[in-house]
Amino acid sequence: MDTTKTAKDLATNQLFYIDGLASVREAIELMREKNVQALIIRKRNEADANGIVTASDIIKGVIIPDKTIDEVSIYEIMTKPVLSIPASLNAKYVPRLMYNAKIRVAPVEENGVYIGIINYSSFLYQSC
Numbered sequence: 494m495d496t497t498k499t500a501k502d503l504a505t506n507q508l509f510y511i512d513g514l515a516s517v518r519e520a521i522e523l524m525r526e527k528n529v530q531a532l533i534i535r536k537r538n539e540a541d542a543n544g545i546v547t548a549s550d551i552i553k554g555v556i557i558p559d560k561t562i563d564e565v566s567i568y569e570i571m572t573k574p575v576l577s578i579p580a581s582l583n584a585k586y587v588p589r590l591m592y593n594a595k596i597r598v599a600p601v602e603e604n605g606v607y608i609g610i611i612n613y614s615s616f617l618y619q620s621c
Contacts, residue, residue, distance in 0.1 A: 498584035503603040503616070504609025510535050513544060513568035517555050520546055520567055531598040533607060534571050543607070544573030547598055555621050577602035578611055 506560055511532045520532055520590055534544035546567050554582040555569030576594055578587055581602035591599060591613070 517562040518552035542574035544571040546571040557598040
């Protein structure tokens with residue numbers, strides 16, 4: 494991997510938001526429409542923290558316990574607060590950070606704003 498690259502260089506702009514009160518059905522529809530594996534949960538107010546919901550969260554929180562996608566709200570299965578990756582972090586450290594934090598996807602943050610999203614596939618595509 495190029496040691497001059499940063500997390501910002503690896504991030505995709507496929508960053509989409511959803512309200513925590515939305516149903517899992519709405520999340521799945523948005524994920525399918527945008528072809529993404531994760532959505533950021535909007536803050537309720539300035540003092541709140543963003544959350545994240547991933548395809549894995551939906552499988553673990555809805556599919557495996559055999560609940561319906563209409564009876565579960567995003568806030569019930571999301572992770573909050575979301576761990577973000579600093580945009581300026583050297584790309585070679587990002588996989589280790591994500592692995593140690595036990596996360597597969599994270600937003601990339603620059604100056605307090607999410608600018609993209611990064612997942613394990615981002616590293617595979619960059620190392621070939």
